Amino acid sequence: MKKRYLMTPGPTPIPAEVALQMAEPIIHHRTPQFQKIFKEVLENLRRLFQTKNDILLFASSGTGAMEAVVANLLSPGDKVIVVKGGKFGERWAEICLTYGLKVIAIDVQWGKAVEPVRIEEALDKTIKAVFTTLCETSTGTLNDIQSIGEIVKKSEAVLVVDAISGLAADELQTDSWNVDVVVGGSQKGLMLPPGLSFVSVSERAWNLVENKSPSYYFNFKKYKAALPKPDTPFTPAISLIIGLRESLRLIEEEGLRNVFLRHQQLAAATRAGVQEIGLELFSQRPSNALTAVKAPAGINSSKLVSVMRDKFKVWIADGQGELKGKIFRIAHLGYMERFDVIIALSGLEMALQEMGYKLELGKAVGRAEGVLGG
Ligand SMILES: *Cc1c(COP(=O)(O)O)cnc(C)c1O
16 A cells, blocks of 8 residues: 655645646647746746745756855855755855855754854855755754844845745745845645755845856856746746646645644644653754654664654654754645644654653644644
């Protein structure tokens, strides 16, 4: 039996409506039929990003768009601030170093959000850009982008936010929070398979996009030139964009506020449930997208994840990097409802019991039901 429950922070489950749209026979992209679809997608994406800025779409995973931002906005030798504090903050630093930038790293203890004042202290006239993350998926931590935006807007630097996992789960008001560049990806809150990435680019950020580090496929100017039609310079991931039209329609139908509220409730129930059975949260400022939990003494989280997957068919994620074996991560991201949380917690209880952790079955579930019933 193939039935399984996917609760990893990307990829995430796909609604049947979206999967069916993607199964339609392929169409050609240089046609009025595709342009109509693409136009609707771009409009709805702008509403999701809460921006009037241009949004560029690439056929790549999220990291491709992260690299594209660095390549298009900056030149070797440019000075940038990078907020670390997790695997994805570190990825920004690695990409920046790959492109020869001078990286001023703000090291944040994993599990904590960056204190915005630390960015203020590091900023000076020579800094071209500040790179950070909305939801740091490796630790389940939400950064305070609104406060960071207040600080960065007073400087010469542009603010670049990796919102790949946070988008559609945690509030992000691109324009009113002064975020110049937002990066998104398809396989998280957008309820699609992997393969599409997005970048919103403000006027201020476009000023940096002159002939910077060479890029061909990921050249922002080519994508901008094709936008009025709207078109893409190269063959777009047509089926994924058709799926995206449907997932954005689902988000519109529910209403973005309600989508955030739903994620907030699922996150609150998950946190309450795991704490009820004596487990400790890993993040000190948890995101609505996922819950990171410390493995209890004597339990290796890599083993826990495989017991849940192989015995109970509930797929969650282990820690990454230095947290492998030490924490586990349960996503409540995208196409998720109340009973998905119940399944995750129930699978967790059964797997923990199987591994010898002392607990009363049903306690986490019961506590979550209390939160979800409201
Ligand atoms: C998933 C994710 C990425 C991108 O990963 P890809 O595997 O390249 O799609 C980047 N940043 C964050 C915060 C993520 O959660």
